[in-house]
Amino acid sequence: MSPAATSPPVACTVCGARYEHERLVVSCICGGLLELAPPAPLTSEHVDTLETGPWRYAAALPRVPAAGRVRLGEARTPLVPVRIDGADALLKAEYALPTGSYKDRGSAVVVSLLHHVGVTEVMDDSSGNAGASLAAYAAAAGMRCVVYVPASNSSGKLAQIRGYGAELRPIGGDRAAAMRDAAAADGAPFYASHNRMPAFIAGVSTLGFELWEDLGHAAPAVVVVPAGHGSLVLALAHAFRALRSGGSIDRLPRLIAVQAQTRSALSAAWSSGRDEVTALDHGPTIAEGVAAVRPLYGGQLLRAIRESHGDVLTVTEHEIAAALRDLGRLGHYVEPTSAVAVAGFRRLAGSNTATNDTVVVLTGSGLKSAWPDAEMGEMFSG
Amino acid sequence: MSPAATSPPVACTVCGARYEHERLVVSCICGGLLELAPPAPLTSEHVDTLETGPWRYAAALPRVPAAGRVRLGEARTPLVPVRIDGADALLKAEYALPTGSYKDRGSAVVVSLLHHVGVTEVMDDSSGNAGASLAAYAAAAGMRCVVYVPASNSSGKLAQIRGYGAELRPIGGDRAAAMRDAAAADGAPFYASHNRMPAFIAGVSTLGFELWEDLGHAAPAVVVVPAGHGSLVLALAHAFRALRSGGSIDRLPRLIAVQAQTRSALSAAWSSGRDEVTALDHGPTIAEGVAAVRPLYGGQLLRAIRESHGDVLTVTEHEIAAALRDLGRLGHYVEPTSAVAVAGFRRLAGSNTATNDTVVVLTGSGLKSAWPDAEMGEMFSG
Numbered sequence: 001m002s003p004a005a006t007s008p009p010v011a012c013t014v015c016g017a018r019y020e021h022e023r024l025v026v027s028c029i030c031g032g033l034l035e036l037a038p039p040a041p042l043t044s045e046h047v048d049t050l051e052t053g054p055w056r057y058a059a060a061l062p063r064v065p066a067a068g069r070v071r072l073g074e075a076r077t078p079l080v081p082v083r084i085d086g087a088d089a090l091l092k093a094e095y096a097l098p099t100g101s102y103k104d105r106g107s108a109v110v111v112s113l114l115h116h117v118g119v120t121e122v123m124d125d126s127s128g129n130a131g132a133s134l135a136a137y138a139a140a141a142g143m144r145c146v147v148y149v150p151a152s153n154s155s156g157k158l159a160q161i162r163g164y165g166a167e168l169r170p171i172g173g174d175r176a177a178a179m180r181d182a183a184a185a186d187g188a189p190f191y192a193s194h195n196r197m198p199a200f201i202a203g204v205s206t207l208g209f210e211l212w213e214d215l216g217h218a219a220p221a222v223v224v225v226p227a228g229h230g231s232l233v234l235a236l237a238h239a240f241r242a243l244r245s246g247g248s249i250d251r252l253p254r255l256i257a258v259q260a261q262t263r264s265a266l267s268a269a270w271s272s273g274r275d276e277v278t279a280l281d282h283g284p285t286i287a288e289g290v291a292a293v294r295p296l297y298g299g300q301l302l303r304a305i306r307e308s309h310g311d312v313l314t315v316t317e318h319e320i321a322a323a324l325r326d327l328g329r330l331g332h333y334v335e336p337t338s339a340v341a342v343a344g345f346r347r348l349a350g351s352n353t354a355t356n357d358t359v360v361v362l363t364g365s366g367l368k369s370a371w372p373d374a375e376m377g378e379m380f381s382g
Numbered sequence: 383m384s385p386a387a388t389s390p391p392v393a394c395t396v397c398g399a400r401y402e403h404e405r406l407v408v409s410c411i412c413g414g415l416l417e418l419a420p421p422a423p424l425t426s427e428h429v430d431t432l433e434t435g436p437w438r439y440a441a442a443l444p445r446v447p448a449a450g451r452v453r454l455g456e457a458r459t460p461l462v463p464v465r466i467d468g469a470d471a472l473l474k475a476e477y478a479l480p481t482g483s484y485k486d487r488g489s490a491v492v493v494s495l496l497h498h499v500g501v502t503e504v505m506d507d508s509s510g511n512a513g514a515s516l517a518a519y520a521a522a523a524g525m526r527c528v529v530y531v532p533a534s535n536s537s538g539k540l541a542q543i544r545g546y547g548a549e550l551r552p553i554g555g556d557r558a559a560a561m562r563d564a565a566a567a568d569g570a571p572f573y574a575s576h577n578r579m580p581a582f583i584a585g586v587s588t589l590g591f592e593l594w595e596d597l598g599h600a601a602p603a604v605v606v607v608p609a610g611h612g613s614l615v616l617a618l619a620h621a622f623r624a625l626r627s628g629g630s631i632d633r634l635p636r637l638i639a640v641q642a643q644t645r646s647a648l649s650a651a652w653s654s655g656r657d658e659v660t661a662l663d664h665g666p667t668i669a670e671g672v673a674a675v676r677p678l679y680g681g682q683l684l685r686a687i688r689e690s691h692g693d694v695l696t697v698t699e700h701e702i703a704a705a706l707r708d709l710g711r712l713g714h715y716v717e718p719t720s721a722v723a724v725a726g727f728r729r730l731a732g733s734n735t736a737t738n739d740t741v742v743v744l745t746g747s748g749l750k751s752a753w754p755d756a757e758m759g760e761m762f763s764g
Contacts, residue, residue, distance in 0.1 A: 073462035078455020140713035165711040329547040331522035367749035
């Protein structure tokens, strides 16, 4: 069983002020973005082996009593060995989570925390997956839920959000417009921003702990993930730091963040050795989940990747489509965002920097994408 | 670890002739349908505790060496307690399987068996879920796959089948026409009929074994499932017989088969005490998975339900839509076929025959349905 929780508090990225998760602030009093404070060490003794899903690592999460945790039956996600272009990869199938996306790890924790402190109405802005995930957990908690989405997004995701009984607010304009409108909304409901609440990142960090358990209490050599605002990168960095400081692993896995070439702000900053990330927009991408023009936590991302001796790669729309098709032909039907990571893995494999314990995270289900038939026909032909 | 396999062979439902699974016949030489022969006893000692997914119960499955098993990373599916209309239910979330449907249990076993004996091309007819599942496992095995589908089916499912690289053959006309066309196709590929290969039912029977493990090596009191051709009913009956004959459980769970009122051939036979089922078609249903006009294994279904002291219920389209909406509002986004079972549970709960270890099987993901917006708006309003 897990010892007393040692949940890390929240720290301002600008002035360093600290808050408890229960304060539910989405930005510092100075206006700065919040991040998770450095994690407490995590060892096997902190794992609650009677639990599956995020609460198995409750010791590293905001404190919510067991009876107050909102659950949809989160199983441990599969880790599937495959060969891609003659190189070995371990696919972490996050699409097997309840709403079909890794975001469930974060939503489970955020909604449990909000429910625990008495919040009854929540809202978020989302390109789709985070909105569906928040809607599902809010439904399970009996909360009202409002989701701001770009009206142009995949109809499959919008249908799913409505299916959970949430109120959809389609916004003309892009993802950033949806975020502005959500942030500017008056009064209730509470803005449960998956991009701004560190409790969300804490939930997603359970992916790192789970990988460590999947591999027999060892770290993978390399983890390849798609990067939009970078929640996966930050969450994995947090988890592996906690494991290393507990002596549970002896080195940090190399974190490889993969971007679409059309939305490669992080890559541009990385290549030129900068410490901050500025906006960059070279056009649209079929990978909705990495369509961020400017990653919110750019500086933190760069530092986390550097600390891990990782890298930032970009892939073309053509490479994303090819990876999507080839993944399907391995039996994994994923959304284009997941294919971004696989396309990145191919780059690594081509340069012989992939190893046989390289993990590639498949972030979401292909069932959500619902491409127009013509577009899909083109993508899957040849 | 599991002892030597005691896989039951296949028996003809008409003349009783027996075949080994490896013979790969889809009907008896006399023309009769094949079924699984009575199962060998199953106890805890037969469970391969190092495995998850169907092969955890390899002792009860066709013999395929571990190295030849085709895997997509099948996790144990969640069993989630909920309250519906004031009654307790345990939702078995089969939508968490790799392709989003319980059919993966059967496809994993069928494709492994076919792969093991050297088959390289397969085909099936399907309303969608079985086709997607076969396509995924065939892809993982490197097999060519052809799927005959009614052209009018959910576009989400058709996109998924194509996503796995399978060749779609859309058939004008209904589900039965797709089946006739598939059966009449010349030569290769092999007709890997999920409705006719007992190895498919053997795979699905692992749901019963898993429920028994989920409940701490006990049988649930009642299991509620949607019934089309009845593969779930037959598979659960098979599993629970194996567990009872091994002394692993002391009574058979009551099997409650739920049909759409418009496709209630089984119910009509049940109510009038007949031993066989004749065709019945009172119009369409939104629940594609239970749209069978005449269950292929009608007599077997009736006997299995009777032996379990179970029941057959029918539910209206309105009840299905209401259950679908209410399930979403509990955080479970499922296809209408799953809602059929929940609507059936409500009938039980209303008659006080549900107990607090009543399992309701959620067969497939709502992400596959992709209802037209207008229809969906209507379904989810109010």
